[in-house]
Amino acid sequence: MDENVNNPDIFPAGASPQTQSRASTRSRIPHPGLREMNPATTNSRSGILPPGSIANKGSLSRTGPSLEVVTKGILTMLAATRPKPTNAPEPKKSASVCRQPAGATNARTRGNSFASSTTRVGSTTSRATNGGFSNTMGYGSRPASAMSRPNSSLSGRKTPGASIQRPATSLDTHAEDGASVLGKRKGMQSLPSSPTRSSLPIGNPNDLHRAISWNEARQRVPKEAPGRYADPLNSALPRHPQGLEGNPSFPHPKKLNPKASTPARPVRQSSIPILNPTRPRRTPSYLPASTPEKPPVPLFLSDSPTSKIFDQFPGTEWNQERKESDMEQIMNTLMAKMNEQGQHSSGLKETVELYKSRINDLENARDKLTDANASLRYETDALKNQLNIAEAALKDARREQEIAIDDLDRRQRIEMESASQNSRKELEVLKARQQDELEQLRRKFESEIENEKAMRIRELGQLTSKSVLDTQKAEIELERKDREITMMNNQLASLKADLDRERKTTHELRHNLDTAGSNGVTLESTIRALKARIEFLEGGREEQSQAFERCNQEMMNALAETEATKEKLRREETMRRKLHNQVQELKGNIRVFCRVRPSLKSEPASEIAPMQYPDESEEAKEINVMGPEEKNSLGSVSRKNNTFSFDRVFGPSAQNTDVFDEISQLVQSALDGYNVCIFCYGQTGSGKTHTMSSRDGMIPLAVHQIYETAQSLEEKGWRYKMTGNFVEVYNENVNDLLGNPDEIDKKKHEIRHDMQRGKTIITDINTVELDSPEMVKSILKNADANRSVAATKANERSSRSHSVFILKLIGENHITGERSEGTLNLVDLAGSERLSHSQATGERLKETQNINRSLSSLGDVIAALGQGKEGGHIPYRNSKLTYLLQFSLGGNSKTLMFVMVSPLQAHLSETLTSLKFATKVSLTHIGTAKKQARVRD
Numbered sequence: 013m014d015e016n017v018n019n020p021d022i023f024p025a026g027a028s029p030q031t032q033s034r035a036s037t038r039s040r041i042p043h044p045g046l047r048e049m050n051p052a053t054t055n056s057r058s059g060i061l062p063p064g065s066i067a068n069k070g071s072l073s074r075t076g077p078s079l080e081v082v083t084k085g086i087l088t089m090l091a092a093t094r095p096k097p098t099n100a101p102e103p104k105k106s107a108s109v110c111r112q113p114a115g116a117t118n119a120r121t122r123g124n125s126f127a128s129s130t131t132r133v134g135s136t137t138s139r140a141t142n143g144g145f146s147n148t149m150g151y152g153s154r155p156a157s158a159m160s161r162p163n164s165s166l167s168g169r170k171t172p173g174a175s176i177q178r179p180a181t182s183l184d185t186h187a188e189d190g191a192s193v194l195g196k197r198k199g200m201q202s203l204p205s206s207p208t209r210s211s212l213p214i215g216n217p218n219d220l221h222r223a224i225s226w227n228e229a230r231q232r233v234p235k236e237a238p239g240r241y242a243d244p245l246n247s248a249l250p251r252h253p254q255g256l257e258g259n260p261s262f263p264h265p266k267k268l269n270p271k272a273s274t275p276a277r278p279v280r281q282s283s284i285p286i287l288n289p290t291r292p293r294r295t296p297s298y299l300p301a302s303t304p305e306k307p308p309v310p311l312f313l314s315d316s317p318t319s320k321i322f323d324q325f326p327g328t329e330w331n332q333e334r335k336e337s338d339m340e341q342i343m344n345t346l347m348a349k350m351n352e353q354g355q356h357s358s359g360l361k362e363t364v365e366l367y368k369s370r371i372n373d374l375e376n377a378r379d380k381l382t383d384a385n386a387s388l389r390y391e392t393d394a395l396k397n398q399l400n401i402a403e404a405a406l407k408d409a410r411r412e413q414e415i416a417i418d419d420l421d422r423r424q425r426i427e428m429e430s431a432s433q434n435s436r437k438e439l440e441v442l443k444a445r446q447q448d449e450l451e452q453l454r455r456k457f458e459s460e461i462e463n464e465k466a467m468r469i470r471e472l473g474q475l476t477s478k479s480v481l482d483t484q485k486a487e488i489e490l491e492r493k494d495r496e497i498t499m500m501n502n503q504l505a506s507l508k509a510d511l512d513r514e515r516k517t518t519h520e521l522r523h524n525l526d527t528a529g530s531n532g533v534t535l536e537s538t539i540r541a542l543k544a545r546i547e548f549l550e551g552g553r554e555e556q557s558q559a560f561e562r563c564n565q566e567m568m569n570a571l572a573e574t575e576a577t578k579e580k581l582r583r584e585e586t587m588r589r590k591l592h593n594q595v596q597e598l599k600g601n602i603r604v605f606c607r608v609r610p611s612l613k614s615e616p617a618s619e620i621a622p623m624q625y626p627d628e629s630e631e632a633k634e635i636n637v638m639g640p641e642e643k644n645s646l647g648s649v650s651r652k653n654n655t656f657s658f659d660r661v662f663g664p665s666a667q668n669t670d671v672f673d674e675i676s677q678l679v680q681s682a683l684d685g686y687n688v689c690i691f692c693y694g695q696t697g698s699g700k701t702h703t704m705s706s707r708d709g710m711i712p713l714a715v716h717q718i719y720e721t722a723q724s725l726e727e728k729g730w731r732y733k734m735t736g737n738f739v740e741v742y743n744e745n746v747n748d749l750l751g752n753p754d755e756i757d758k759k760k761h762e763i764r765h766d767m768q769r770g771k772t773i774i775t776d777i778n779t780v781e782l783d784s785p786e787m788v789k790s791i792l793k794n795a796d797a798n799r800s801v802a803a804t805k806a807n808e809r810s811s812r813s814h815s816v817f818i819l820k821l822i823g824e825n826h827i828t829g830e831r832s833e834g835t836l837n838l839v840d841l842a843g844s845e846r847l848s849h850s851q852a853t854g855e856r857l858k859e860t861q862n863i864n865r866s867l868s869s870l871g872d873v874i875a876a877l878g879q880g881k882e883g884g885h886i887p888y889r890n891s892k893l894t895y896l897l898q899f900s901l902g903g904n905s906k907t908l909m910f911v912m913v914s915p916l917q918a919h920l921s922e923t924l925t926s927l928k929f930a931t932k933v934s935l936t937h938i939g940t941a942k943k944q945a946r947v948r949d
């Protein structure tokens with residue numbers, strides 16, 4: 013804030029200091045034109061120099077005519093301004109002055125004196141207050157210039173209704189347009205306006221004359237208002253012609269210089285700016301600061317124009333010389349003034365050049381901006397094109413995406429349909445599979461239940477057999493206890509007898525003691541007699557020694573005879589075995605016994621088939637079986653008598669012990685080292701199991717016989733080791749009846765033959781060492797429980813497998829060194845009934861087929877053996893049964909077949925079939941059996 017804030021000359025009434033401060037701020041912009049604002053300098057703005065000013069400066073200094081012309085003009089002016097009253101009042105032609113009240117401020121007063129200028133100032137100040145500059149030139153860019161611009165376009169533009177028009181100048185228009193356009197469009201900072209644009213008035217050649225007149229007028233300013241025009245050079249002098257028209261001291265330029273080549277430009281009243289005379293001038297930085305000095309005021313200008321001149325020379329009307337000297341003085345003054353103005357003009361020129369370069373820079377900047385704008389437009393257009401292309405591409409992409417989405421939807425729909433179909437199919441397959449699995453599980457559970465049931469049945473059988481065994485043991489133990497009790501009773505009796513005897517003896521001894529006492533005397537006499545005898549015997553001692561040697565010799569002879577007798581006995585045992593084997597061979601290596609079981613209580617006599625045994629009282633080798641009734645051609649019914657002869661026929665009344673007596677010789681052959689095979693053949697329910705495995709069947713009796721024989725042979729030097737196996741052949745599979753019941757029908761056993769040693773080996777079967785007959789009974793019970801038993805319509809309890817009890821007998825004679833290995837095979841064949849009779853189906857049909865096939869194979873093997881061809885093929889491998897019995901069916905074995913016969917009429921057909929089959933077997937001659945024995949080295 014400078015000191016002008018409180019200066020009433022600077023701030024007119026009604027204008028705030030702030031507003032004025034803005035105006036002063038704007039005036040800080042270098043504005044050389046303002047510093048020397050006067051008509052002469054302002055005319056240099058547009059480069060048009062007023063005649064007689066700068067352009068005439070040189071001419072003034074060079075030529076005199078020009079000076080004369082000026083001088084003439086001045087004289088003319090002086091002549092026109094004749095002396096007037098010195099204290100003439102203010103010209104009343106000025107309406108502004110007339111309207112100005114007397115008490116107005118200096119500014120207002122000054123404004124009133126020059127109405128148009130005052131108004132201009134007011135309008136400019138107001139415009140500045142309203143911020144009007146900021147719209148065009150920028151705030152503070154041209155504050156004071158607006159005041160000095162005579163025809164500012166700003167006033168015309170920004171003040172509606174203003175009638176003042178600014179003469180169009182290229183500089184003004186250019187700068188204004190450039191600044192406004194740039195300031196508006198790009199937001200650029202408003203460029204400072206050219207200091208000469210608005211501050212320099214339009215050049216008018218008449219202004220010089222007006223200035224001169226004005227200087228004169230200023231010399232005549234009334235003294236009563238000295239503050240108004242303290243600075244006559246910088247004060248805003250009234251220039252408006254109208255303001256001077258009424259003043260006779262200021263003739264119209266046209267009147268002063270009617271011959272001026274340039275016509276006077278019409279100057280409007282408002283186009284003349286008025287500067288604040290009290291306002292401190294600012295010196296542009298590029299000009300040296302100088303304090304304007306007041307030029308020496310000519311004498312004729314110090315007061316009223318003309319009258320004072322004449323007043324100085326009273327009494328003289330006109331002094332030519334004086335006038336000329338005055339004129340010369342004036343001219344000198346003018347010349348000095350003009351020089352000074354020339355300097356200012358050169359400064360202004362420099363300023364103009366500076367602004368021109370500035371304008372060029374601005375134009376270049378504008379061009380660059382224009383180019384940039386064009387490039388930006390081009391880029392904008394390119395971007396728009398790219399945007400259009402991108403939008404088109406986006407539309408295409410969107411369309412393609414919609415198409416792709418439709419395709420995906422359609423594909424997904426198809427895939428979902430196919431997936432649903434596949435899932436439906438998979439579901440059906442899973443359902444079917446699940447049903448199959450359920451069915452399999454059901455079958456599996458049923459089979460497991462059946463297996464569990466069979467296992468329970470077997471366990472029950474085992475428990476039953478165990479209980480039976482325990483019962484037997486208990487019975488045996490009871491018998492043993494009975495025997496012990498009996499023995500103890502006998503011992504007690506004998507002890508009682510001994511006690512009685514002892515008592516009796518004691519009594520006798522007492523009696524003898526008494527007798528001995530009485531006989532003492534007798535003894536003494538006897539002793540004496542004995543002494544006499546000893547003396548006599550000592551005399552015959554040699555004769556006694558000889559007698560003793562004779563007795564010893566006799567005893568040695570007796571021992572030798574005993575040893576010879578034993579050796580003869582052993583030879584006789586060996587001879588017995590040979591003779592026994594020869595007897596068996598004479599009887600045949602394959603023999604057939606027929607046994608007819610008795611009718612059961614459940615079988616009425618009417619159902620018994622008529623059978624006769626013609627030689628029952630003698631050898632009992634024949635059986636007559638009456639066949640079924642047959643009608644001949646004449647219609648008579650008859651029965652065919654079928655007679656069968658075998659090695660032995662046992663009727664219904666025969667017991668197992670009777671049968672065993674006949675086969676005990678074969679059991680002895682096994683002990684002697686032969687392979688013996690005894691098997692029972694017959695239909696279901698014919699008594700096979702009863703004959704073989706009952707409590708008094710062949711197997712227990714054979715084992716008993718073997719034990720008894722083995723014990724009897726121990727005194728002859730034989731030691732026997734017996735081991736047993738029990739297997740079954742079921743559906744052409746081998747099961748171990750002494751093994752784990754759970755492994756039956758599951759575990760596989762193979763049959764292998766040692767052809768050189770003639771031994772048969774079954775893999776993975778249990779071998780039991782038989783050390784007592786009771787052990788054999790237990791084994792039979794367990795094996796019977798394990799046998800595959802299935803109910804059929806033909807028999808309530810039917811053995812559907814072939815059971816084979818294998819008893820291996822290994823004997824060694826530690827005296828003779830003989831060794832024997834015999835095998836006794838006791839076979840209980842499965843039922844031989846025909847398929848039509850059994851009415852078997854399913855699993856039972858399969859069993860029956862396998863049974864019949866194996867029995868047929870057995871017949872084929874026997875038939876092949878009967879043919880006796882050396883090296884002929886024997887079809888042992890046609891069935892597991894014949895393959896298992898390969899070394900027990902042949903030349904080195906003894907075979908006995910029981911053909912079991914049911915007495916029932918219903919079984920007659922099967923009975924006849926079995927008898928016919930047995931007859932074929934009995935007629936077969938199998939080669940000589942070989943003993944499986946060797947002499948120990």
Ligand SMILES: Nc1ncnc2c1ncn2[C@@H]1O[C@H](COP(=O)(O)OP(=O)(O)OP(=O)(O)O)[C@@H](O)[C@H]1O
Pocket residue numbers: 608609610612664666694695696697698699700701702703807809810811841842843912
């Ligand atoms: N000699 C006999 N004395 C008394 N009863 C007998 C005789 N033979 C058989 N039986 C009885 O006849 C029935 C059937 O006999 P068994 O079971 O031995 O016939 P099977 O031929 O072995 O039949 P499957 O072939 O079905 O085993 C049994 O009850 C048995 O006790």
